[in-house]
Amino acid sequence: MTDAGIPAKNRRDLTRGSIALTMILFALPTLGSSALQSLNGSINAVWVGRFLGEEALAATANGNILMFLLVSFVFGFGMASTILIGQAVGRRDADLARRTIGTALGSIIPLSMLIAAGGWLLAPTLLDLLGTPASAADLALTYLRMIFTAMPATLTFTLFMMALRGTGDSMTPLWFMVVSVGIDLILTPVLILGLGPFPEWGIFGSAFATATANTLALIGMVATIYLRGSVLALRGPELRYLLADRTILISMISKGLPMGLQMIVISSAALTMLSLINREGVQTTAAYGATQQLWTYVQMLAMALSAAASAMAAQNIGAGKWDRVSRITRWGLVFNLLLTGTVVALLTAFDETVLALFLGSDSAAVPIGARIQILATWGYLFFGVAQVLFGTMRANGYVIGPLVVMVISMYPVRLGFAFGFYPLLGADALWLAFPAGMVATALMGAGLYLHGRWRKGRMLPAEEAAQRSEGYRAQAGTCASCSDLAPTTAWKPSEEPREPQAA
Incomplete structure (x- = not known):
């Protein structure tokens, strides 16, 4: 049984059923x-x-x-x-x-x-x-x-x-x-x-x-x-x-x-932070490298929920079911706080034991890594909040606002905190700069979600492409994969392509 050329067995319908259950079933494989x-x-x-x-x-x-x-x-x-x-x-x-x-x-x-x-x-x-x-x-x-x-x-x-x-x-x-x-x-x-x-x-x-x-x-x-x-x-x-x-x-x-620039902003800020961390010596860099391995387990929860929120919101927006979009976001935030909070607590409780796996129990880098964990890891609760909100907003093509938020939180906030407080706090300023940036991202992201114009945005070029595709299907009739629909002249990207064969 098909739906406009998409076999039902080849897609998961994210526009129907329980939002909480659908989000968990979609997010768990991503997680x-x-x-x-x-x-x-x-x-x-x-x-x-x-x-x-x-x-x-x-x-x-x-x-x-x-x-x-x-x-x-x-x-x-x-x-x-x-x-x-x-x-x-x-x-x-x-x-x-x-x-x-x-x-x-x-x-x-x-x-x-x-x-x-x-x-x-x-x-x-x-x-x-x-x-x-x-x-x-x-x-x-x-x-x-x-x-x-x-x-x-x-x-x-x-x-x-x-x-x-x-x-x-x-x-x-x-x-x-x-x-x-x-x-x-x-x-x-x-x-x-x-x-x-x-x-x-x-x-x-x-x-x-x-x-x-x-x-x-x-x-x-x-x-x-x-x-x-x-x-x-x-x-x-x-x-x-x-x-x-x-x-x-x-x-x-x-x-x-x-959206790519958001990641580049994060990466470039991380590179700047790494250059500061490298100045602290190879043991501190190694401790930071081991800590990054632990942070990936915290980040992955937020990123999986963000991906689920984005995919679900995109399908519901495409289907015109806006009443479900806000509920998708709320469930994403609830799951983030529960799951991310649990992992943060576990990593904080067993930080030295886990760090020793990477560095060796006798390494002088272990207590440095434990210090990083205590000062910085809690910020990922706010990181998760921001990622869920951004996931929903980008599903409707709203990408400039989140980019501006990331630029502000990574540079004036995170790097500003690191440089500004280093003379006072020493290396602790580097670690506290991470949650400072995350809290700022969550607060500004919430402001965009509540008061921004993301609901009025749209993936305009894609909609134009869809209209062209619908127009072509109207000309072709109901045939989904007729070989005689192939154009007699060479196809160019700017011209209307033929109706594709059924998958």
């Missing part, structure tokens, strides 16, 4: 994906820290910050495509969903290749700008260059996971995150230590294992999309959708760029 990714990073950090030393762990901390910065480029683009796909699924428009994923892939893959090439060449300069400790510089360069080499596969894998969630499918990304993590967990110690017939590659082995795991998982995910007949599968003439549709591309750029 599981994040938990696996975080666990994988943590286990890799344990291997690196315990067998390669604190310098290697500091090197991965510097490399991971830069990787986060690069993933920010695809985050905004991917979120824009997720919203467009979600709204298309909500209005039961399979053609728009396929043209959206085609445009996204046709744009991201070439861009990621340019990033990989440029990053390889500029890696030494980037590490110098970070003020990477000299003892960790060579290791960081090796690690970072491998990350850049894997960038096309990593970004494409991320894009497909986000697009699938836009269709309401959060389980497929979970299964292939299981595949990726499983491969990585096996390969990392093998390639770090040179077990069996494999070479002893040290920190390069850690990065190579992750790159290989993401590539194999991407191949499996793409195969599954086609085997299941997902709405995202492009077949035959639909492959022309990889040539970017101008209308959809404009929408992705206009809405995705501010």
Whole structure:
């Protein structure tokens, strides 16, 4: 049974039923994906820290910050495509969903290749700008260059996971995150230590294992999309959708760029903070790197709920069910406070025990990490509030206001606090700057949600694309996949594409 070309078995309808239950069922697989990714990073950090030393762990901390910065480029683009796909699924428009994923892939893959090439060449300069400790510089360069080499596969894998969630499918990304993590967990110690017939590659082995795991998982995910007949599968003439549709591309750029800039603002502020932390010495940098591993478990709850709120709100907006959107936000906030609060309490209670896994129980960095935990981790309650609010607002294409909020909270607030109070508080000012920025983000985000004009926004270019798609279907009649609908002249992005074949 189909709904305007979208098989019901290939999508999860987020516009019906209990909001609380739907959010939990959607968010749990997303949370599981994040938990696996975080666990994988943590286990890799344990291997690196315990067998390669604190310098290697500091090197991965510097490399991971830069990787986060690069993933920010695809985050905004991917979120824009997720919203467009979600709204298309909500209005039961399979053609728009396929043209959206085609445009996204046709744009991201070439861009990621340019990033990989440029990053390889500029890696030494980037590490110098970070003020990477000299003892960790060579290791960081090796690690970072491998990350850049894997960038096309990593970004494409991320894009497909986000697009699938836009269709309401959060389980497929979970299964292939299981595949990726499983491969990585096996390969990392093998390639770090040179077990069996494999070479002893040290920190390069850690990065190579992750790159290989993401590539194999991407191949499996793409195969599954086609085997299941997902709405995202492009077949035959639909492959022309990889040539970017101008209308959809404009929408992705206009809405995705501010969302990507939000991540870049966060990343650049984090890079500045890391340069300050690096000045405190390699032990403090290692303690911060270990603490970051713990923070990922707190962040992932907020990000999973934000993704659920965004996907649910997008489908309900597409379906015109505005009465459900406010309730989606309220449930997101309730779940955030309950779940994030629980994890914050657990990490605070067992901080030294967990930090010792990364640093060793006798490391002088453990008490530094415990101090960071006490002063900073509670701020993630407010981080979660802001992410749920932003998730709902961006579902309707409202992205400029949240970007302004992030700029203010990251720079005048967080960095201003760190620089301003450092003479008085010393290193504690660096750690307290994190919750200061998060509280400011939550307060300003709440103001935007309550008084902003986000409800009046819209993904205008996408709506124009949908109208064009509807007009084409009206001309084509009721036939969903007739081969004689193919145009006799070469298709161009600015022209009306043919009706796609049924998935």
